[in-house]
Amino acid sequence: MQFHNNDLSKSKLLDLYKAMLLPRLVEEKMLILLRQGKISKWFSGIGQEAISAGITLALEEDEYILPMHRNLGVFTNRNIPLNRLFSQFQGKANGFSKGRERSFHFGTQEFNIIGMISHLGPQLGIADGIALANKIKKNGKVTAVFSGEGGTSEGDFHEALNVAAVWDLPVLFCIENNGYGLSTPSKDQFKCENIADKGEGYGMESHIIDGNNIVEVYLKVRKIAGEVRKNPHPVLLEFKTFRMRGHEEASGTKYISKQILDTWAKKDPIENFRQYLINKNMLTEIQEVEIKNTFIHLISDNLKIAFAEDEQIFNLTTELNDVYQEFDYQEIIPKNKKSKIRFVDAISKGLYQSMEQHDDLVIMGQDIAEYGGVFKITEGFLEKFGKDRVRNTPICESVIIETAYGLSISGVKSVVELQFSDFITSGFNPVINLLAKSYYRWNQNADIVLRMPCGAGVGAGPFHSQTNEAWFTKTPGLKVVYPAFPYDAKGLLATAIEDPNPVLFFEHKQLYRSIYQEVPDNYYTLPFGKASVLKEGDKVSIITYGAGVHWALEAVDKENIQADIIDLRTLQPLDTETIFKSVKKTGKAIILQEDTLFGGIASDISALINENCFEFLDAPVKRVGALETPVPFAKNLEDNFLPKERFKLALIDLLKY
Ligand SMILES: Cc1ncc(C[n+]2csc(CCOP(=O)(O)OP(=O)(O)O)c2C)c(N)n1
Numbered sequence: 285m286q287f288h289n290n291d292l293s294k295s296k297l298l299d300l301y302k303a304m305l306l307p308r309l310v311e312e313k314m315l316i317l318l319r320q321g322k323i324s325k326w327f328s329g330i331g332q333e334a335i336s337a338g339i340t341l342a343l344e345e346d347e348y349i350l351p352m353h354r355n356l357g358v359f360t361n362r363n364i365p366l367n368r369l370f371s372q373f374q375g376k377a378n379g380f381s382k383g384r385e386r387s388f389h390f391g392t393q394e395f396n397i398i399g400m401i402s403h404l405g406p407q408l409g410i411a412d413g414i415a416l417a418n419k420i421k422k423n424g425k426v427t428a429v430f431s432g433e434g435g436t437s438e439g440d441f442h443e444a445l446n447v448a449a450v451w452d453l454p455v456l457f458c459i460e461n462n463g464y465g466l467s468t469p470s471k472d473q474f475k476c477e478n479i480a481d482k483g484e485g486y487g488m489e490s491h492i493i494d495g496n497n498i499v500e501v502y503l504k505v506r507k508i509a510g511e512v513r514k515n516p517h518p519v520l521l522e523f524k525t526f527r528m529r530g531h532e533e534a535s536g537t538k539y540i541s542k543q544i545l546d547t548w549a550k551k552d553p554i555e556n557f558r559q560y561l562i563n564k565n566m567l568t569e570i571q572e573v574e575i576k577n578t579f580i581h582l583i584s585d586n587l588k589i590a591f592a593e594d595e596q597i598f599n600l601t602t603e604l605n606d607v608y609q610e611f612d613y614q615e616i617i618p619k620n621k622k623s624k625i626r627f628v629d630a631i632s633k634g635l636y637q638s639m640e641q642h643d644d645l646v647i648m649g650q651d652i653a654e655y656g657g658v659f660k661i662t663e664g665f666l667e668k669f670g671k672d673r674v675r676n677t678p679i680c681e682s683v684i685i686e687t688a689y690g691l692s693i694s695g696v697k698s699v700v701e702l703q704f705s706d707f708i709t710s711g712f713n714p715v716i717n718l719l720a721k722s723y724y725r726w727n728q729n730a731d732i733v734l735r736m737p738c739g740a741g742v743g744a745g746p747f748h749s750q751t752n753e754a755w756f757t758k759t760p761g762l763k764v765v766y767p768a769f770p771y772d773a774k775g776l777l778a779t780a781i782e783d784p785n786p787v788l789f790f791e792h793k794q795l796y797r798s799i800y801q802e803v804p805d806n807y808y809t810l811p812f813g814k815a816s817v818l819k820e821g822d823k824v825s826i827i828t829y830g831a832g833v834h835w836a837l838e839a840v841d842k843e844n845i846q847a848d849i850i851d852l853r854t855l856q857p858l859d860t861e862t863i864f865k866s867v868k869k870t871g872k873a874i875i876l877q878e879d880t881l882f883g884g885i886a887s888d889i890s891a892l893i894n895e896n897c898f899e900f901l902d903a904p905v906k907r908v909g910a911l912e913t914p915v916p917f918a919k920n921l922e923d924n925f926l927p928k929e930r931f932k933l934a935l936i937d938l939l940k941y
């Protein structure tokens with residue numbers, strides 16, 4: 285191995301050596317602890333240390349790094365106190381995730397490290413978001429994100445590189461090609477010879493770097509990072525390397541031939557560099573022993589501290605309170621001056637005023653800039669707020685949601701417009717696994733609103749008609765808002781954007797241009813978790829939301845029924861107080877949802893009423909929803925699919941009970 289060290293000083297070269305040695309020694313110790321059952325899992329980085337060490341040393345301390353499961357060297361070289369690192373591995377109280385996350389699945393803003401989720405690929409998209417924030421702030425910072433070569437087969441890789449290229453984001457995509465993804469060799473993972481070859485397809489600069497050569501890694505990354513800081517653009521870096529141990533300790537290396545293992549053993553990044561330093565008289569054997577002993581003592585001292593630390597204690601309140609970031613709701617009162625506008629205008633005006641209110645709020649979505657969005661909600665926004673804040677995106681829901689999360693990490697709020705709520709399936713993973721779990725995992729908020737134009741009744745067939753709120757009300761960590769009127773839509777959207785938690789904001793397309801209301805002109809907020817009682821009566825409680833509210837109003841008016849009509853407005857948080865109070869008064873409850881019935885929120889509300897109001901009930905709680913089929917296209921089929929007519933019959937039946 286050749287080390288072309290240019291003009292690196294002796295002390296810098298020794299720093300590079302130490303930067304690899306410490307993670308190696310930590311890992312050797314962890315492997316012993318693993319065998320003793322004192323830590324639960326270990327992903328070995330032995331053989332790959334030069335990459336983590338070289339990249340971390342080439343970056344400024346305040347530049348974000350997004351490591352993966354083999355990048356212990358990123359953590360040690362950001363000088364995280366080892367006792368806290370060890371506590372993290374043991375799930376202890378003073379780790380970084382209150383015992384909620386294992387091994388390397390944690391991040392720390394204090395050290396500008398963003399931890400991975402198991403799904404690998406989302407890291408790449410988060411880096412886009414951090415890089416976007418840096419680019420907008422023009423602060424000349426670069427972001428480095430890691431992936432294995434196996435992870436590059438995920439769609440996130442393609443999406444993240446594509447967006448970074450189209451938006452000229454200052455991000456280094458660092459791919460550690462160690463030849464295997466678990467047991468799968470590269471030839472079964474991708475067809476081109478080098479990962480770096482893919483750079484050309486994205487219109488992106490790319491380089492192949494010897495990942496076992498610390499000097500090459502450090503110097504090349506330092507040079508490239510310098511160029512990216514001056515002139516923001518993404519770079520794809522492929523580091524050729526090898527992992528000397530199994531994917532994780534339990535899985536072994538049987539699928540790798542001895543010959544391959546022997547060849548790579550000769551390329552060990554630490555041993556080769558050590559020899560080089562000794563040959564150049566930059567490291568003496570005495571010095572070497574000294575360095576090693578210092579590290580070994582450091583490790584054992586810190587382990588002692590970690591072992592003496594408290595176990596994480598279960599506390600119900602702490603657990604439940606850490607699912608959402610506390611939000612100090614500020615009521616901003618609606619003023620008297622009003623205009624009669626449509627639902628769609630209320631959303632548009634609300635969003636516009638939020639853009640004025642939060643002067644760094646970024647909105648992203650397909651066709652939202654020049655074109656104004658398919659529903660014309662963002663028409664004129666580009667001219668007013670500019671290209672940095674009103675961003676047309678490629679067709680890539682996953683990475684845009686990951687990008688939004690990266691913005692949030694950088695303290696920037698964002699709103700993502702899904703063209704149709706149906707398309708959230710293409711960004712499902714980051715919503716469920718990244719945004720929803722973030723605050724609980726490491727107290728990092730995801731300050732994002734996903735706007736979800738949804739619902740049937742518009743003859744749009746199975747892929748443009750779903751109302752898919754139940755996928756999200758199921759998942760702790762998300763808030764779900766579903767207004768039925770322009771007034772509510774405007775005020776709740778303002779609150780959704782103020783709220784630092786991830787909010788799914790459902791906007792029913794059929795209501796967009798059919799429902800008018802007098803709506804205050806000013807910027808105002810409405811609280812989450814407060815249903816509105818639209819009509820009061822003592823015969824039955826009708827509990828519904830979205831388009832269902834309008835069906836219920838129509839039915840009650842037509843049949844002249846004395847009913848409480850409760851418009852939930854937000855589904856998470858859910859206003860159970862208003863529901864229970866009404867049911868205790870009327871003794872009968874019917875819950876109407878547009879979505880297919882099974883597994884929907886109507887079922888949970890029914891169960892809650894049974895559990896909390898049983899003694900007050902005069903009839904079984906009734907649920908009404910759509911047929912258990914996809915949403916059909918033809919009008920006659922769709923009318924029969926939707927529960928509007930069945931609701932009337934069920935309501936009359938219930939009153940007769
Ligand atoms: C979406 C998803 N699919 C599968 C896995 C299981 N898995 C975890 S790591 C891994 C291999 C990753 O290989 P590579 O990206 O090359 O990284 P390396 O482990 O070699 O560093 C697999 C299959 C996962 N965590 N997430």
Ligand SMILES: [Mg+2]
Nearest residue numbers: 432433464465
């Ligand atoms: Mg690999």
